[in-house]
Amino acid sequence: MAVYTKQIQVTAPGKSTKEFTHEIETGLHESGLKEGAVTVFCCHTSCSLVIMENADPSARRDLERFIDRLVPEDDPDFTHTYEGPDDMPSHIKMALTRTAEVIPFVNGRLCLGTWQGVFLWEHRVRSHSRRIVLSYQGE
Amino acid sequence: MAVYTKQIQVTAPGKSTKEFTHEIETGLHESGLKEGAVTVFCCHTSCSLVIMENADPSARRDLERFIDRLVPEDDPDFTHTYEGPDDMPSHIKMALTRTAEVIPFVNGRLCLGTWQGVFLWEHRVRSHSRRIVLSYQGE
Amino acid sequence: MAVYTKQIQVTAPGKSTKEFTHEIETGLHESGLKEGAVTVFCCHTSCSLVIMENADPSARRDLERFIDRLVPEDDPDFTHTYEGPDDMPSHIKMALTRTAEVIPFVNGRLCLGTWQGVFLWEHRVRSHSRRIVLSYQGE
Numbered sequence: 001m002a003v004y005t006k007q008i009q010v011t012a013p014g015k016s017t018k019e020f021t022h023e024i025e026t027g028l029h030e031s032g033l034k035e036g037a038v039t040v041f042c043c044h045t046s047c048s049l050v051i052m053e054n055a056d057p058s059a060r061r062d063l064e065r066f067i068d069r070l071v072p073e074d075d076p077d078f079t080h081t082y083e084g085p086d087d088m089p090s091h092i093k094m095a096l097t098r099t100a101e102v103i104p105f106v107n108g109r110l111c112l113g114t115w116q117g118v119f120l121w122e123h124r125v126r127s128h129s130r131r132i133v134l135s136y137q138g139e
Numbered sequence: 140m141a142v143y144t145k146q147i148q149v150t151a152p153g154k155s156t157k158e159f160t161h162e163i164e165t166g167l168h169e170s171g172l173k174e175g176a177v178t179v180f181c182c183h184t185s186c187s188l189v190i191m192e193n194a195d196p197s198a199r200r201d202l203e204r205f206i207d208r209l210v211p212e213d214d215p216d217f218t219h220t221y222e223g224p225d226d227m228p229s230h231i232k233m234a235l236t237r238t239a240e241v242i243p244f245v246n247g248r249l250c251l252g253t254w255q256g257v258f259l260w261e262h263r264v265r266s267h268s269r270r271i272v273l274s275y276q277g278e
Numbered sequence: 279m280a281v282y283t284k285q286i287q288v289t290a291p292g293k294s295t296k297e298f299t300h301e302i303e304t305g306l307h308e309s310g311l312k313e314g315a316v317t318v319f320c321c322h323t324s325c326s327l328v329i330m331e332n333a334d335p336s337a338r339r340d341l342e343r344f345i346d347r348l349v350p351e352d353d354p355d356f357t358h359t360y361e362g363p364d365d366m367p368s369h370i371k372m373a374l375t376r377t378a379e380v381i382p383f384v385n386g387r388l389c390l391g392t393w394q395g396v397f398l399w400e401h402r403v404r405s406h407s408r409r410i411v412l413s414y415q416g417e
Contacts, residue, residue: 001140001276001279003314003416005384036142037178037274039315039380043391045331051238053184053230058219062227063234065216070209070348077343080336088340091331095341099329099394100380102178102239104274106144111272113182116238133389135315135382137276137279137415138142140279140415175281176317176413190377192323192369197358201366202373204355209348241317241378243413245283250411252321255377276415277281 004031004136011129012122015068015086017050017060019117020132024103025110027134034108036138040101040118043131046090047122048097054117064121067093090123097121105138143170143275148268151261154207154225156191156199158256159271163242164249166273173247175277179240179257182270185229186261187236193256203260206232229262236260244277282309282414289407290400293346293364295330295338297395298410302381303388305412312386314416318379318396321409324368325400326375332395342399345371368401375399383416 006027012018024038042049053059071092073085080088101118104111112118120130145166151157163177181188192198210231212224219227240257243250251257259269284305290296302316320327331337349370351363358366379396382389390396398408 001142003279005313005382005389007389035144036276039382041380041382041389043389043394045329045391045393050234051184052234056219059227059230062217062219063231066210066214066231067234069216071344075344077347078340080334080340088337091337092341092344095328095330095345096235096374098237098376102180102241102380104144104178104180104272106272111144111146111180111182111274113184113270115184116182131391133382133384135389137314140281174283175415189373190323191373195358198366198369201356201358202370205349205353205370206373208355235374237376241319241380243283243317243319243411245411250283250285250319250321250413252323252409254323255321 001139006134008132009129010120010132011127012120014122014125014127017119017121019054019119021118024118024134028105031136033136033138035106037102037104039135041133042099045094046124047130048094049101050097050119050121051101051116052119053115055115086125093123140278145273147271149259149271150266150268151259153261153264153266156258156260158193158258160257163257163273167244170275172275172277174245176241176243178274180272181238184233185263186269187233188240189236189258189260190240190255191258192254194254225264232262279417284412286410287407288398288410289405290398292400292403292405295397295399297332297397299396302396302412306383309414311414311416313384315380315382317413319411320377323372324402325408326372327379328375328397328399329379329394330397331393333393364403371401
């Protein structure tokens with residue numbers, strides 16, 4: 001058993017999802033590990049992670065539009081607004097999705113389903129470079 | 140430290156939850172590991188995982204009804220609909236719940252609370268056999 | 279590689295969030311591990327975990343108010359109500375947030391972002407002492 005940690009930067013367009021499955025696979029090859037699990041951790045509170053269908057972009061667009069409607073910017077109850085109207089909705093969308101994902105791997109390959117991709121979900125209106133930590137553990 | 144990986148198939152009725160805690164315990168016994176954590180990973184984007192009360196089925200029925208109302212099938216904004224009206228709601232319900240759960244174990248037993256069970260949550264109308272990967276790490 | 283498991287109790291005020299990042303750091307020091315990941319697991323189905331901004335308390339208040347509005351107590355569809363009107367909403371809020379978080383660590387320090395704190399989110403009206411299991415794995 002060994003551990004291999006890697007930090008990457010991922011940038012998604014504002015209010016959008018960006019796949020980075022390939023970067024996780026690259027780190028797995030670098031680690032030399034064959035069987036175990038990788039923790040994907042997002043070091044921010046206004047963006048999040050989601051493992052989503054990566055074939056048809058319309059599925060992600062519908063998902064993005066749904067959460068935008070569920071957590072609208074103009075909610076009169078919000079008081080935490082000094083960074084702009086997209087500040088508080090970003091935190092809430094993050095809390096309703098995921099900060100960490102853990103993905104098993106076998107034979108040096110991630111155990112993802114056929115249609116699964118790992119995405120950074122940027123909830124702010126403006127694009128940001130986001131820090132993601134990948135922690136591989138296995139043998 | 141060692142790793143033990145096992146793949147299982149779980150089938151829940153359509154739009155329903157199905158407990159499979161026992162299958163996770165069975166794999167733990169097979170692994171021979173006593174202390175560590177198991178990653179439970181769902182290899183699909185139209186069903187998900189939830190750790191929920193397993194005593195009174197009415198709690199799960201209320202939960203299922205709530206999310207069905209939160210993400211209705213007849214949303215006119217959905218464009219990703221070629222697999223039917225339950226296609227896009229399934230992806231959204233998945234994104235709002237969990238793809239991976241990680242459960243510690245000690246003395247060869249899962250550290251679940253008294254009322255906690257691990258469930259597959261099928262979001263499609265039709266029942267499917269779903270692939271779940273269990274990755275045990277520990278000593 | 280080694281594993282270190284620790285159980286702690288955390289108490290948040292009713293319908294509120296309580297940070298316990300420091301307790302996770304304390305366990306990390308005790309483990310003597312330098313590089314790996316810690317699983318934080320909540321052994322209950324009516325409270326949950328969230329990694330949220332820990333600087334401005336107004337962000338957490340807005341988040342708490344949002345989910346309270348999203349899952350109101352007086353929903354006439356709820357049937358699982360024998361523990362009171364906050365029973366079923368607590369389970370639903372739990373399912374929409376997280377039961378487990380996994381946080382990588384390097385050089386004996388958690389890889390949390392500048393504004394990230396780990397919180398217990400109590401969904402019941404009354405405060406409870408909650409059991410959290412911390413499972414550190416690494417070297």
